[in-house]
Amino acid sequence: SQTIHQWPATLVQPVGSPLSLECTVEGTSNPNLYWYRQAAGRGLQLLFYSVGIGQISSEVPQNLSASRPQDRQFILSSKKLLLSDSGFYLCAWGDPHKTYEQYFGPGTRLTVT
Amino acid sequence: GNSVTQMEGPVTLSEEAFLTINCTYTATGYPSLFWYVQYPGEGLQLLLKATKADDKGSNKGFEATYRKETTSFHLEKGSVQVSDSAVYFCALNTGNQFYFGTGTSLTVIP
Numbered sequence: 469s470q471t472i473h474q475w476p477a478t479l480v481q482p483v484g485s486p487l488s489l490e491c492t493v494e495g496t497s498n499p500n501l502y503w504y505r506q507a508a509g510r511g512l513q514l515l516f517y518s519v520g521i522g523q524i525s526s527e528v529p530q531n532l533s534a535s536r537p538q539d540r541q542f543i544l545s546s547k548k549l550l551l552s553d554s555g556f557y558l559c560a561w562g563d564p565h566k567t568y569e570q571y572f573g574p575g576t577r578l579t580v581t
Numbered sequence: 582g583n584s585v586t587q588m589e590g591p592v593t594l595s596e597e598a599f600l601t602i603n604c605t606y607t608a609t610g611y612p613s614l615f616w617y618v619q620y621p622g623e624g625l626q627l628l629l630k631a632t633k634a635d636d637k638g639s640n641k642g643f644e645a646t647y648r649k650e651t652t653s654f655h656l657e658k659g660s661v662q663v664s665d666s667a668v669y670f671c672a673l674n675t676g677n678q679f680y681f682g683t684g685t686s687l688t689v690i691p
Contacts, residue, residue: 504681511681512625514679570679575623
C-alpha cells in the first residue's frame, strides 16, 4: 500500500532563517505531488505541484520554492522566512491515472517567530 | 475559473442532530467532487467523492449528491456523533489540480 511521509512534524524558526520541508511517498511510481499551506482558520492554498522529476508548477508567487530531485521526493524550501509563512504545510500525492483523488500527509506545523 | 464555496462555520450541533454543510462550485468542464475531513492536528482524509452528475458519494454515514443543475455537493449526515467533530473541506478536481473550499469547522457536543 501507499504511504506518504512528511518531516519534521513541527518546526519553530526565526524570521530570516532558511526552510526545508521534506515529503516522500512510498508504494507508487511517478505520482503527482503537491504542496499546500493552511493558514490558521483558513482553507488550503495550493503552493506547488509536480507531475515529474524536475517539473514544478507554482501557483502563488512568494518567497517559497519547491524541488523534486527524485520521483517520490518533494521538497519545499525558503531562503529567508517571513512571519506570514507560519502555517500548516501539507504534502499530497495523486495517481496521474486517477487524477480524481489526492492523499495527504500528516502535515508540518511551521511557526515563524 | 474554478472555485468552491462552502458555508461558513463554525457549526455546533448536539449529538444525534442532523448535519448539512452546503457546498457550491464553479468549474469549466466536468469536475469530480469531493469531501475531505481534517481531524485536529492531522492531514486531510478523503471522506467521499462523486465523479459525475447525479452520483451519490457515501461513507461513515455521510452522503453528498453531485447536482449539476444547482452546481452543488452538500454534505449530510442523519445523526452526528462527538467523534465527527472536525473541519470539513469541499473540493473539486478538473485534472491535475484540486480546488478546495475554505473549510467548515464542526463541533458536536454530547
